[in-house]
Amino acid sequence: MVDIQTVSIAIASASVVAGIVYYAFQLRHQTKLRQTDLIMRLYSTLGSKEFFESLTKFMMMEFEDYDDYRKKYAPSPTGFSEKPEVMAYGTVGIFYNGVGILLLEKLIDANLTARLFRNAVVYTWEKMKPIIEGYRKEGHPQLFAEYEYLYNEMKKREQQLASKTA
Numbered sequence: 342m343v344d345i346q347t348v349s350i351a352i353a354s355a356s357v358v359a360g361i362v363y364y365a366f367q368l369r370h371q372t373k374l375r376q377t378d379l380i381m382r383l384y385s386t387l388g389s390k391e392f393f394e395s396l397t398k399f400m401m402m403e404f405e406d407y408d409d410y411r412k413k414y415a416p417s418p419t420g421f422s423e424k425p426e427v428m429a430y431g432t433v434g435i436f437y438n439g440v441g442i443l444l445l446e447k448l449i450d451a452n453l454t455a456r457l458f459r460n461a462v463v464y465t466w467e468k469m470k471p472i473i474e475g476y477r478k479e480g481h482p483q484l485f486a487e488y489e490y491l492y493n494e495m496k497k498r499e500q501q502l503a504s505k506t507a
Contacts, residue, residue: 387436
């Protein structure tokens with residue numbers, strides 16, 4: 342025959358297990374909420390007037406290759422310049438490099454990132470690539486490495502989306 346003490350121990354044990362399961366679900370939900378909040382704050386930066394001006398200025402730059410870029414916009418030996426175009430290049434590159442770091446560290450969701458940033462990342466990287474490759478050859482081999490990672494991830498998602506719709 343089952344006594345009261347055995348029943349109370351079973352109920353207490355079941356309560357502890359239920360509490361642990363509930364906590365695990367809550368923790369998972371909170372992590373997802375934090376990731377979503379972070380990505381939406383990044384997305385609002387993308388839509389800010391300041392960033393959009395930098396993005397527009399960078400995308401309107403005209404250059405044939407790295408040497409042409411350096412001659413027109415950043416002729417100093419360091420590659421730094423106070424020209425608005427160089428500042429725009431830095432603003433865009435640093436922003437997307439930061440997003441790439443967050444994605445690499447799995448602090449933001451790859452699919453949500455792709456849905457919000459894919460086109461902008463792809464277009465800006467493809468324009469910026471000759472500049473980055475030039476700086477890398479001049480002794481900065483890791484320049485915007487996480488931005489390149491972000492670009493590659495966005496291209497993967499783009500191909501997956503194309504294969505689903507084909």
